[in-house]
Amino acid sequence: MSMRSVAARAEPSSRPRNRPEVFVLVPRSPYSEGIGTRTANDFRNPPTPLRVHNMQSAASTPVTMKRKRSEEPPNETESRVSAPEMMTKRRKVSAADAKTQGATRATHIVASNATPEFPNGFFYCHQCNKKRDAALGLYCTFNNKTSNLLARCRAKYCRPCLKNRYGQDSDEIKVRGINGTSKEIAGHDKTQGYIFKCPRCSGNCNCRGCRKAMGLEPTGNLTIAAKKTGVNSVAVMLDGNAKMTGILPGKGRQIPDPPKKPKAPKPSRAPDAAVVLKPKRSINRQAKPLPKVTWTPLPVPPSFTLERALPRIAIREFALRFNRLLDMSRAHLEELEEIGGRRPHEVDDADSDSEQDIDVEMGWISEICLRAILLGLLNILSDSQVEFGGKQGKKAIQDAIQEIKASRANLTRIWGALASLRAEFEKVDKRLTFPDPLSPPQHTKIRTTRSGALNGAGVNVATTAQLVPVVLPLIEMVLDTQAVHDELEEGVKEAKERAKEEKERAKAIREQWDSKKKNGKLDKATRAEYNRSLSALEQAQRVALHAHALRFSPLGIDHEGRTYFALTPSVAERDAAAALLAGDTSKGGKAHGRAIVSADERQAMRRWGWFVAVWGQKPADGLVPTSEEDSDEESDDDSTTDVERWWGLWQADEIRKLADWIAIKNGFVGGEQPTERGVEDEPGVPTGAGSNGSRSGVQSSHLTPLSDASDTEDEAISGDGPGAGNAQTRVDEDGRVIPTQNELRALVRALREYVEVLDWRAWRMEEEPGVEGKENDVAKKTKADIRTVSPANFYGR
Structure with missing residues (x-):
């Protein structure tokens, strides 16, 4: 072993070891358009900052670096490792995938309101208000507000309405595009690929709503009339006469029938010699004979006129219809059947000196029956105190009820209670009133007692027929109640x-x-x-x-x-x-x-x-x-x-x-x-x-x-x-x-x-x-x- 190798081992481990340099090619991000292919020195550029949600996830979850670092100073390497951008692990998308996704996104654009019937979407025509295919109509591109360029008119017209009603061809407008003079293009939105100013913005729209806003009647169906006259569209006809109308739907037949042509008579066939025609018997229809009707006079005098009978009929029908409210017995209701009175003897006009007394002479119902009718009417009025004077009126009605109950069917005392009630009503509302009774019959003997005194009313009541004019106004009051x-x-x-x-x-x-x-x-x-x-x-x-x-x-x-x-x-x-x-x-x-x-x-x-x-x-x-x-x-x-x-x-x-x-x-x-x-x-x-x-x-x-x-x-x-x-x-x-x-x-x-x-x-x-x-x-x-x-x-x- 050489001394160099031993010395190398003996050196302190703090010296950085030499590693081979490795370069990693990172593909281009599909979200950036201006970044080209990375080079070896691109890592020195500052990285793109991450989104907020990615920064939070990167700080919370430690991610180890899997790239090999190049030869750098220790402090620079540590700063790069500690940066949040380097700790984030993001999925890389290749350039080929990005191109594929972009192509797919461009070819599969679907309208938000697309349906199987209208795959291109639909709209409602401003003229006919019908649902139409979006590809078969025109959108108005005119900006109707000069202060706001985005406030474009939202009217849409279908192809048939533009052709028949205004004489415009939607295909020609689309083919023409946005070509035109600067004056024609000014004020239009150019994102549609064409310029089109709708009839509503032009001021000649003849739809039902626009004509109503101008105070005109709907035009109806003028398309057939326009074709017969030879004009280009309905708008041309309306320019000459704005009030012209055609066939309106839902109004029935509006076209008069043409005059019928007289049919030519057919030539008569000569009868065969073998056929013998029998003469038809003439049928003489006789008119139905007028039947003879037997008219039986009713047991009432002729002076008992229609005007005198109607009040009694009205009281009878009211009592039978609202018997549940009046709470009258059947015996009392049976008395009302005899409209002509219950007098045992016949009454003739000669019995009275004046026709005004005929109602009184004929009589009417019993005193107990009349008392039951009045109590029923007053009880209904008492329950409806809001309509009749509030608490004061209710107290007056209750006092009258108690007085009538204590009267023992004495007609004079009953009228005294009603007269007091009338006086209280006049204090609250003068409309709540009723007239005085009729005069008593002539030559009538009246027995007066202290309990049956006049009570200041001033009228002696001897028969129930005198109170017929009093009962009718009370019925009119009851008819206005909620009950x-x-x-x-x-x-x-x-x-x-x-x-x-x-x-x-x-x-x-x-x-x-x-x-x-x-x-x-x-x-x-x-x-x-x-x-x-x-x-x-x-x-x-x-x-x-x-x-x-x-x-x-x-x-x-x-x-x-x-x-x-x-x-x-x-x-x-x-x-x-x-x-x-x-x-x-x-x-x-x-x-x-x-x-x-x-x-x-x-x-x-x-x-x-x-x-x-x-x-x-x-x-x-x-x-x-x-x-x-x-x-x-x-x-x-x-x-x-x-x-x-x-x-x-x-x-x-x-x-x-x-x-x-x-x-x-x-x-x-x-x-x-x-x-x-x-x-x-x-x-x-x-x-x-x-x-x-x-x-x-x-x-x-x-x-x-x-x-x-x-x-x-x-x-x-x-x-x-x-x-x-x-x-x-x-x-x-x-x-x-x-x-x-x-x-x-x-x-x-x-x-x-x-x-x-x-x-x-x-x-x-x-x-x-x-x-x-x-x-x-x-x-x-x-x-x-x-x-x-x-x-x-x-x-x-």
């Missing part, structure tokens, strides 16, 4: 339930009928029962709908000015109809006991809910029934026939004759028959049933006088029905309203529907054969079952 509004809304819901129940019951009956048809068990009795069941369901629904109706009105006015009324059925009949719809055939079947209204009672025509009441003169061809007590001269008296008064028709056949008489007089015989619900030639399907439309809801049937919606009114609105040209109100020489053809048809339909309901109601009042009634669930014996006993058998032999 009545809630009751009406609840009635609409219940009416829908009744219609649903009727459909379900009718469906069950039809299914039962179909099963019997399959079994072959079809006799006359089965068919009759099937017909009766379906008809009863429909009539029951019509009766039940009266409890949920919105208003009351007459049936109508005929061509000669007579007014027709059909008052609604009683509460007992409405409950029976509702029970039948619910499936209870025992309660919804025949009436029993006191609920039965006999034929004699109906013939007497004191219950106004059982006949059609007519106000006016008897027709010239009408008949008047003669009684045994009246002579022939009295029956032909002019005072009975030529004077306006109340007439009644209580028999179903007479009401049918009346409907036919009105139809024939006005020239639409048979045109307003109620439509049948069954199928033709189907055995057992009921005939004469009402139309389906009459069963859809509260206001769907004109049978209900409180309903004012009908098929004829729809015809009057649309103008399609016959007589639509007579829709305007006409007045005769006396100032009476002349009804239109549609109103007359509605009257005929209402009368025929009322007859169907009246038949079912009369059937319910028929007693069971062989049984007159029951007492303690024991059937009574008829007169035929009771035999006389001879004296010999009674006393014995």
